[in-house]
Amino acid sequence: MPSDALELIAENRSFGGWHRRYRHRSAVLDCEMIFAVYLPPQAESTRVPALWWLSGLTCTDENFMQKAGAHGVAAELGVAIIAPDTSPRGTDLPGEHDRYDFGSGAGFYVNATQAPWNAHYRMYDYVTEELPALVGEHLPLNGRHAISGHSMGGHGALVCALRNPGQYTSVSAFAPIANPTQCAWGQKAFSGYLGDDPAAWTAWDASELIREHGSELSLLVDQGEADNFLADGQLRPEALETACREAGVPLTLRRQPGYDHSYFFIATFIADHLRHHAAALR
């Protein structure tokens, strides 16, 4: 398959628009990938803005599309949603499938520098460059992009937005891994993908990026207070809060009592995020 081709592998009518899954050959990741798109009804007659959704550990393009209940509001607002997969697929590197939090399903949206991962695990370039160019060529999008995500994908959304001023009109996250250099998930992933020197990690840590570079964006983050990964110290919204305060970056951090890390939490608040992004995308 040529690297600029899209193969439609499934489609479902949804809220007057279309949920579609595409397969393509990624040159950046050197493998075949699948991603999903929700196109609102407005896309039948005009080009629409897009919200990128980056999913969390173990997910594929399917979780958000099936469980977030986002299509109805996206249809109302005229916003497309693009959901990439969470890692390269079909590469079968040594140990790639042994752990839920490293390797397949756990690409962490970085560009790996360490062998054997650096041959494929370049999810950052895939999500911020290759896939935007591909969907820009093939889908009825107007070139305006926002980005959001959950957990590992919340980390990814924040990092993609902070490293690329001007590329996204707005950024939000649900229970993001907000300070990965200081939690077990992040340290495991970054040492594997980026090597043992923590100096190479800070460019992939939202709290560190804000501390070092600030941002013109205002951040919207929801965090469930009953989230077991919050209690485990994997998410560290307090580090993001401190970094934003010190750098003067506007952060709306909503601590939601009783909510956990599940898609029920995301579904409850996704409409707020979609409206936040739609206002910026206009």
Next chain:
Amino acid sequence: MPSDALELIAENRSFGGWHRRYRHRSAVLDCEMIFAVYLPPQAESTRVPALWWLSGLTCTDENFMQKAGAHGVAAELGVAIIAPDTSPRGTDLPGEHDRYDFGSGAGFYVNATQAPWNAHYRMYDYVTEELPALVGEHLPLNGRHAISGHSMGGHGALVCALRNPGQYTSVSAFAPIANPTQCAWGQKAFSGYLGDDPAAWTAWDASELIREHGSELSLLVDQGEADNFLADGQLRPEALETACREAGVPLTLRRQPGYDHSYFFIATFIADHLRHHAAALR
């Protein structure tokens, strides 16, 4: 576990209410079962009406709760949702798990009369008697019930409502198996559970029940026109339409262009069904 006990096995905050999964010992099915409930925020302070949701082939209590996007509207309307499983579990009868459309995940909401199925496969009594009594005892419900479902569960919802005048304020269905005595799925299930004499089948066929007994209910049915099982002749909404017309039963049958059999179809129209039921449940 005593047959009047409920064990809470999971809960998630969702749209201000709670999604909960319970395990219990079913005396009717002679096995342990799991079901799910969505309790809207109103249930914290008052007893609420309930919509029963019967799922389709291969499903468990989880599919609707995760994929239908129904919690938000249920929270707004103050309606609980109860999602039973689709067959007895853990019984391991000969051949029970060999087929997707018979045995586990495919109870068809009948009371089996044929061995070995009749020892456990009594999903009709479970859904219309045992489980209502159990949730009425343990959950903050006000005793008013409506019923809906999808595919095999649409068949189940229609049959439960038509066989029990007065038990449900309202009934609706998505792509129901509307005339199971005349389609391959139904014939396979009914011959296995009920025996080879088709005379025993008609009491479990919505179109036949309407033709024979009519109904005081008005039916709301959505059917996707791009549903591959419609094209295969498994659903037969036209038989339901004819039976309702001849019996003078009000049927709103909405044929939805482009929609298939998936949960994207259900999610698109579930709010209409919830509002239909909420109006009757008041």
